[in-house]
Amino acid sequence: MNMEIKKIGRDACRVSSWSGGTTTEFSIAPENGNYQSRDFLWRLSSATVELEESTFTSLPDFDRIILTLEGEMDICHDGGPWIHLEEFSPHRFDGASETRSRGQVTDFNLMLRKGACTGDLEVLSGSGSEQTEDVYRTLFFYCHEGRMEVLVSGPEPVILDEGQGLLLRGLPSGSRIAYEIKPGTRAVKAEIHEKHENDKN
Structure with missing residues (x-):
């Protein structure tokens, strides 16, 4: 693996829209990986959740970790109990789960391909x-x-x-x-x- 030391600003990142807001992609591996086709090992991003209630995209091949940078949210997996997430409190879950959220927030996301990282x-x-x-x-x-x-x-x-x-x-x-x-x-x-x-x- 080649050594890489790279400073990254939001203004240089790829921004995309999803059903509940926008996502800023800070880094993805490999470098030519593609989120839309799920062709990547891991991905670091920040998303805005602009709806009071939203449903997360299903990602069955990935484990996920999320924390809220601004605001608080409640999150529910597979119809289970609602979990309250305070600001800057990491939460790990299976991307295959049916996940819903309540609350308008800006969050930070790490996606990890199962078995690969x-x-x-x-x-x-x-x-x-x-x-x-x-x-x-x-x-x-x-x-x-x-x-x-x-x-x-x-x-x-x-x-x-x-x-x-x-x-x-x-x-x-x-x-x-x-x-x-x-x-x-x-x-x-x-x-x-x-x-x-x-x-x-």
Whole structure:
């Protein structure tokens, strides 16, 4: 996997419409992957839900993680009980489930092809650092509000302002990454691991 360090702003992203609002696609793998044909391993996006009640698109081949960036929503899977989602609280569910929601929100989404990759969303605060485990690990830092700094390599950090993200792919094993969240900032980190032939069952 080739190393990629890419700063991404909302103004450079692909925007599409769905039945309940719009979706901004930050990143998709592989790079030529296509959401409409479901031909992708994973996808990071942010969507607006503009209807008071909406039905999620069925994605039976994918696991999903969602969190609300603005507003709160109630969500229901396969006719089960309604679950209340507060702002910046990740919720994981099966894309095959019949999913309905109530509430107008802006959310952040991670879609993961079942059996091909795993991942998670984490809400960030303060500062921290971590070390990459292998080249098949992808990180995406997203600054929804405020400002944050991410130090990847070299003496100068990458500065992320509101609506900007940083994609890190294929970093050499053992690479050190540090981040600092400025006061009043709300930010999210997505972590994705693509499975490969060296993974053990």
